[in-house]
Amino acid sequence: MQAGTKAGTKASVGDMTVEKAKWIYKKMQEIRQFENTVHGIFEKGEIPGFVHLYAGEEAVAVGVCAHLTDSDNITSTHRGHGHCIAKGCDIDGMMAEIFGRSTGLCKGKGGSMHIADVGKGMLGANGIVGAGLPLSIGAGLTAKVKKTDHVAVCFFGDGASNHGTFHESVNMAAIWKLPVIFVCENNGFGEASPFDYAAACDRVSDFAKAYKIAGETVDARNLQDVYEAAGKAVQRARKGEGPTILECLTYRDYGHFEGDTQTYKDKDVQEHALQENDPILRFQNYAKTNEWLSEEQMKAIDAEVKTEIEHAVKFAEESPFPEPSQLTTDVYVSY
Amino acid sequence: MAKQMTYSEAINDAIRLAMRKDENVILIGEDVAGGAEVDHLQNEGAWGGVFGVTKGIVEEFGRTRVLDTPIAEAGYMGAAVSAAATGLRPISELMFNDFIGSCLDEVMNQAAKFHYMFGGKAKVPLTIRTIDGAGFNAAAQHSQSLYALFTHIPGLKVVVPSSPYDIKGLLLTAIFDDDPVIVFEDKTLYGMKGEVGEGFYTIPFGKAEIKRAGKDLTIVGIGKQVYTALRAADQLAKKGFEAEVIDPRTLSPLDEDTIINSVKKTGRLIIVDEAYPRCSAATDIAAIVGDKAFDYLDAPIKRVTAPHSPVPFSPPLEKLYMPSPQKIIDAFSTMVGDNVFTTV
Numbered sequence: 001m002q003a004g005t006k007a008g009t010k011a012s013v014g015d016m017t018v019e020k021a022k023w024i025y026k027k028m029q030e031i032r033q034f035e036n037t038v039h040g041i042f043e044k045g046e047i048p049g050f051v052h053l054y055a056g057e058e059a060v061a062v063g064v065c066a067h068l069t070d071s072d073n074i075t076s077t078h079r080g081h082g083h084c085i086a087k088g089c090d091i092d093g094m095m096a097e098i099f100g101r102s103t104g105l106c107k108g109k110g111g112s113m114h115i116a117d118v119g120k121g122m123l124g125a126n127g128i129v130g131a132g133l134p135l136s137i138g139a140g141l142t143a144k145v146k147k148t149d150h151v152a153v154c155f156f157g158d159g160a161s162n163h164g165t166f167h168e169s170v171n172m173a174a175i176w177k178l179p180v181i182f183v184c185e186n187n188g189f190g191e192a193s194p195f196d197y198a199a200a201c202d203r204v205s206d207f208a209k210a211y212k213i214a215g216e217t218v219d220a221r222n223l224q225d226v227y228e229a230a231g232k233a234v235q236r237a238r239k240g241e242g243p244t245i246l247e248c249l250t251y252r253d254y255g256h257f258e259g260d261t262q263t264y265k266d267k268d269v270q271e272h273a274l275q276e277n278d279p280i281l282r283f284q285n286y287a288k289t290n291e292w293l294s295e296e297q298m299k300a301i302d303a304e305v306k307t308e309i310e311h312a313v314k315f316a317e318e319s320p321f322p323e324p325s326q327l328t329t330d331v332y333v334s335y
Numbered sequence: 336m337a338k339q340m341t342y343s344e345a346i347n348d349a350i351r352l353a354m355r356k357d358e359n360v361i362l363i364g365e366d367v368a369g370g371a372e373v374d375h376l377q378n379e380g381a382w383g384g385v386f387g388v389t390k391g392i393v394e395e396f397g398r399t400r401v402l403d404t405p406i407a408e409a410g411y412m413g414a415a416v417s418a419a420a421t422g423l424r425p426i427s428e429l430m431f432n433d434f435i436g437s438c439l440d441e442v443m444n445q446a447a448k449f450h451y452m453f454g455g456k457a458k459v460p461l462t463i464r465t466i467d468g469a470g471f472n473a474a475a476q477h478s479q480s481l482y483a484l485f486t487h488i489p490g491l492k493v494v495v496p497s498s499p500y501d502i503k504g505l506l507l508t509a510i511f512d513d514d515p516v517i518v519f520e521d522k523t524l525y526g527m528k529g530e531v532g533e534g535f536y537t538i539p540f541g542k543a544e545i546k547r548a549g550k551d552l553t554i555v556g557i558g559k560q561v562y563t564a565l566r567a568a569d570q571l572a573k574k575g576f577e578a579e580v581i582d583p584r585t586l587s588p589l590d591e592d593t594i595i596n597s598v599k600k601t602g603r604l605i606i607v608d609e610a611y612p613r614c615s616a617a618t619d620i621a622a623i624v625g626d627k628a629f630d631y632l633d634a635p636i637k638r639v640t641a642p643h644s645p646v647p648f649s650p651p652l653e654k655l656y657m658p659s660p661q662k663i664i665d666a667f668s669t670m671v672g673d674n675v676f677t678t679v
Contacts, residue, residue, distance in 0.1 A: 048472035048650050100472070100649035111474040111648030127476030128434065129406045162405035163437075190406050192369035192381040198405040264370035264381040321651045328644045 015231065016224075021292035022301070024066055024223060028058040028280050029305040030091065031082045035254070037309050038081070038098060038112075042258045047098055051112045054082030056221075056253030059279040060185050061086035063226030064153055064246075067234040073121045073139035074153045075132030077185075078113050079252075080125025083155050089117045095312035101319035108322045109330065129190075130163030132156055133182070137169045140178035140243075151179040151237040159190025161204045170245065174211040179237035181230065182245045185220070187252040192264050205247040213243050220248030221273070223283045251277070336533040343388045343525040345499040346464070349506040350389060350426060352535050354396050357424060360510060363402040363415055364428030364464075368393035371403040385430055386466070386525055408437035412463075416446045419461035419515070426510060429465040431473075432481045432519065446515040447490030461516070462509040468521035468559060469609055469646045469653060478646035478653075480558065480610040485517050486586045486619065492516040492540060493587040495558040499529035501584060504538030511537070521559045541588035545597070549577035552667060553597040553604045556582060557616055560607040560658055567663035576667070586616050594620065595628045602633035605666050607658045612640040634670035639663050 035055040042051050054061070057079075065074070065086035076083040084094055089105060097104030098112045105117050116124035123139065126132050136154030143150040160166055161184055173180045184204040188195050201207065208215020214236060218225040226248055233244035251273040255262045287293040293301075340348065353360045367389050370381030378398065383390025393401040404411035408429065415427035429435060435442065442463065449457045469478040486493045492514055496502035502520065509516035546561060547568055556564035561582040568578035579597050583590055598604050604624055608617035617638040624636060639658045647653050 049648060050473055050477065100651075102649075106648075108649035108652070109475075109645075109647045111472070113474055113476065114648070127474065128436065130437065159406040162407050164407065164409050165437075191385075192366045193371055193403050193405070194373060197372040197403070261381075263379075264373045264376060266373075266375065322647075322649050324652075324655055327647060327652050327655050328642050331644045 016227070016290070016292065018292050020066060021287055024062050024227070025283060025287060025293060025298060026301050026305060027062045027086050028223070028283060029302055030308065031055070031058045031061065031085045032280055033305050033309045034081060034085060034091065034094075034312075037313060039254065039258065041313070048100055049111050049113070051098070051258045052079040052256065053254040053258065054079050056273065056279070057185055057187060057250045058082060059223040059226050059283070060183065060220045060248045060250055061155065063220070063223050064181070064183055064230040066227055067231050068121070068151070068153065070119070070121050071148070071150045072153065073123055073136070073150070074155060075123045075136040075139070076125045076155050077132060077157055077160070078125060078127055078129070079157070080115055081112070084115050084117065084122055084125070087117075087122045088120045089115065089122055091308055091312045092315040093117070095316040096319050099316040099319070100321065101316055102322040102326070103315070103319040107326060107330070109326070130156070130160040130165040133160065133163070133165040133169035136180050136182070137173045137178055140173060140180040141176070143179050144176070149238045151181060151234055153181045153183055155183050155185060157190060158184060158186040158188070158195045158199065158204060162190070162199055167207075170207060170211050170213070170243065173243040174213045177240065177242040179240070180243040181233045181237055182243060183230070184245065184247045185250060186247055187250050189252060189256065189264065191256045192260070194264065203247055205245050208245045213245065215245040215247070217247040217249060220250040221277045221279045221282060223279055224286060337530045338533060339528055340499050340531040341525065342499045342502055342520070342527045342529070343386065345503040345531045346388050346506060346520065347390070347392065348531070349503045349510075350392060351395060353426070353507060353510045354392070354400065356535065359422065359424045360426065361400045361402065361418070361423055362389060362392060362426045362428070363404060363411055365404055365406055365430050367428050368398065368401050368403050371398065384428060386522065388520070388525065389428070408434055409441060412438035412441040413445065415461055416441050416459055416515075419446070419459045420449060420457050424460045424510060426462045426464060429463055431477045432465040432467040433476050433479050435465075435481060435484070442485070442491070442515070442517070443488055447488050450514065451490060458513045459515045460513045462506070463515070463517040464506070465517060465519060466522050467519045468523055469641070469657060470523045472648060472650055472653060473522070474648040475645040480519070482519050482557075482586055483610055483615045483619070486616055487614070490515065491587060492585065494518040494540070494585050496520070496584065497524070497558055497561045497582050499527065499531045501538060503531050504536050505540070505584065507535065508537040508540060512540070519558060524559055538584070540585045541590050543581050543583045543590035543593040545579060545593065546582050547578065547580040549579035549601065551576040551601055551603065552578040553594065553601045554578050554580045554663065555594060555604070555606045555620055556580060557586070557606070557608045557610070560609055563658050563660055564607050564663065567660035570660055570664060571667065589620070589623070591623055591627070595624060598624055598628045599631045602631055603667070603670050604632070605637045605639060605663055607639045607663060609641050609657055611643055612638060613643055615640060637666040637670060639666050
């Protein structure tokens with residue numbers, strides 16, 4: 001089953017405030033517009049290297065990060081732009097990084113697959129599938145040893161759930177009761193292989209039972225479901241009650257990477273995901289129904305975000321490439 | 336008989352020939368076909384590997400012999416090692432050589448050790464195909480050239496083919512070799528066209544190729560850097576210096592004789608390698624020549640390599656990172672002790 005096939009709504013309000021709803025809507029729009037813009041620029045050949053887009057999965061990053069502060073850490077994946085934006089990374093700096101400019105968050109040295117902003121608790125997009133899992137429990141260990149109430153969130157894909165690092169990390173987080181939330185973004189595909197083929201389990205959250213921790217699967221094309229489940233998981237972690245596996249069923253609107261022909265996708269499922277089951281459209285309906293945001297307010301946010309993204313592209317395009325002297329700086333702290 | 340083929344097509348051709356010849360040959364890796372169990376694809380592959388190199392192979396041989404694996408490098412590499420030890424002849428694809436971090440034990444401690452550790456009673460006829468190389472703006476975790484890491488380990492054979500002709504012949508040698516072999520495919524070479532022999536042929540390991548004869552300087556170019564060496568040689572020729580350019584083709588075993596004999600003739604050696612310089616193939620070759628042909632050297636051996644730094648993403652930095660003909664010419668200029676080449 002893919003989230004793209006799921007319908008139905010849930011009108012629970014929970015602890016959502018108007019302010020929070022505004023933040024959530026804006027972040028989701030920022031991610032969507034950022035990704036659509038990068039898609040267009042990549043097609044024109046103006047962005048080098050590999051790019052993996054997050055459009056369609058916004059409700060996961062935003063619904064989880066809505067509960068975090070800059071002191072909480074996240075680990076990310078190769079599909080990391082959405083996590084960066086939701087965690088508060090500077091959009092100009094992100095765009096400049098993707099363009100390889102010296103003003104980028106990593107001075108142009110990392111690119112799309114390695115955007116990081118440690119000051120914001122964003123421990124980096126990652127080019128290695130499964131690499132974020134052990135890194136997240138390290139951040140959890142720091143919080144535990146230092147006796148803070150900070151949490152660590154590991155965003156990882158369904159593909160990584162078949163990787164040894166998933167099982168090693170969840171087990172350790174469980175035996176040490178680490179404040180970690182393992183957020184599996186199950187978008188139905190690991191690269192070009194369907195989840196149902198590559199994984200023997202029905203649900204990634206099923207592993208929670210074996211490791212004796214909390215586990216839940218939610219419809220992650222629906223922001224509210226993610227928001228509520230993540231809220232509970234973060235609270236448990238902050239109180240020292242240990243880790244959670246939160247499996248978020250979603251859909252990857254674009255291909256694995258830009259240029260992917262996506263012949264492995266079912267066209268009907270894709271159509272449904274994009275048109276009727278779009279997480280942003282669904283949140284718009286909620287926001288209106290609950291009178292959090294009016295149509296006009298949302299249009300104003302859309303326009304504001306459009307200006308932000310245009311600014312980011314201009315900023316990136318006008319920024320210089322790194323100086324040749326930058327080639328061998330930052331290899332060590334001291335040497 | 337020969338025909339024009341790309342580097343990528345030559346690999347595809349070699350794998351098909353091997354799989355037709357021996358039913359024990361299987362292809363295993365992440366999305367080597369792609370789209371497994373997707374109803375509308377029936378048995379068609381979605382990708383044929385991330386660069387489409389193995390496209391069409393699943394259609395010919397089916398999914399029992401062409402296995403898409405979960406993203407689980409330690410698991411499937413280990414499986415390939417013991418499948419090899421128990422009667423198959425697997426071709427295991429590691430999508431990018433950088434991913435060796437996720438399965439080094441299986442290669443370094445298992446595949447490489449079985450034959451020796453078990454007193455010669457086990458063999459591991461495994462071929463690992465992997466993608467290396469900078470120049471694609473693929474950043475620090477998808478651009479490394481890690482062949483030195485494997486050259487360091489006894490029990491492994493290491494192949495760095497630079498042309499469509501070579502990749503086909505060397506890959507076929509690898510597949511039918513009884514030791515574990517790792518073959519490095521430079522991602523920037525996939526589209527390169529060249530003449531490739533039709534049908535089954537092999538190229539022996541440990542035989543370097545002299546790409547260009549010369550008497551004034553020996554340049555060893557590793558992998559695609561042989562082309563950087565050839566471009567530098569063309570420019571040097573315009574100034575009256577004839578460089579001999581050698582492609583070692585395999586790093587383990589290494590054809591020391593061809594390199595040493597060339598240095599005995601030219602008295603000068605430059606090694607061009609886009610990998611990191613410390614404990615590298617370039618450094619290894621320099622040490623071997625220093626050891627065995629010191630008396631023939633007229634100048635210190637020079638290495639033109641990447642700096643001791645990860646591969647940068649930003650295109651201008653990546654360009655600067657790579658060896659270039661000018662860097663080779665600059666090195667030669669210091670070897671001959673004057674600046675006649677500053678105007679080249």
